[in-house]
Amino acid sequence: xxxxxxxxxxxxxxxxxxxxxxxxxxxxxxxxxxxxxxxxxxxxxxxxxxxxxxxxxxxxxxxxxxxxxxxxxxxxxxxxxxxxxxxxxxxxxxxxxxxxxxxxxxxx
Numbered sequence: 513x514x515x516x517x518x519x520x521x522x523x524x525x526x527x528x529x530x531x532x533x534x535x536x537x538x539x540x541x542x543x544x545x546x547x548x549x550x551x552x553x554x555x556x557x558x559x560x561x562x563x564x565x566x567x568x569x570x571x572x573x574x575x576x577x578x579x580x581x582x583x584x585x586x587x588x589x590x591x592x593x594x595x596x597x598x599x600x601x602x603x604x605x606x607x608x609x610x611x612x613x614x615x616x617x618x619x620x
Contacts, residue, residue: 530556531582531595534563535618538573545575549582549590553598560601561609568603576602578616 530553534545546563550556560577567575580595600616601609 529582529584530598531580531590531593532556532560532563532577534560534567534575534577535616536567536573536575537618538570549584553579553581557599557601557611564601564603564609565607568607574602576600576616576618 529549529551531547531549533547536543536545545567548556548559550559556579560579564575564577567573577600578597579599579601580597582593582595585593597615599611599613600618601611604610
C-alpha cells in the first residue's frame, strides 16, 4: 500500500489525488505506518480506516491518520508533494474510526 517511485510515475503532472498516512506512538516513540494515494477521497478514507483498525489490535499503541488532498508532481518524491489537510482520524470505540476536520494536532 505504500507509494513507491513506480506508482508515482502513473500520475500525471499536477493531478489532484488523496493521500493518507498513519502514525503510531508506543512506549513514547513515534513512528509512521502504512500510507498511500488514491484518486477518490472515499477510497482514501476507506484505506486509512482499514489501516487504523488493523493497528488498533495492539492495545499498547496509539494510532492516528491524516487525509490530505495532494497534487502529483512527478519531478518530486511523494513526501514533498504539496498537501492540503482535509481531515484526521483515530480509532474509536468498538472498531469504529472517529474523523475530525483539518490537520491532526499530533506531532508528525
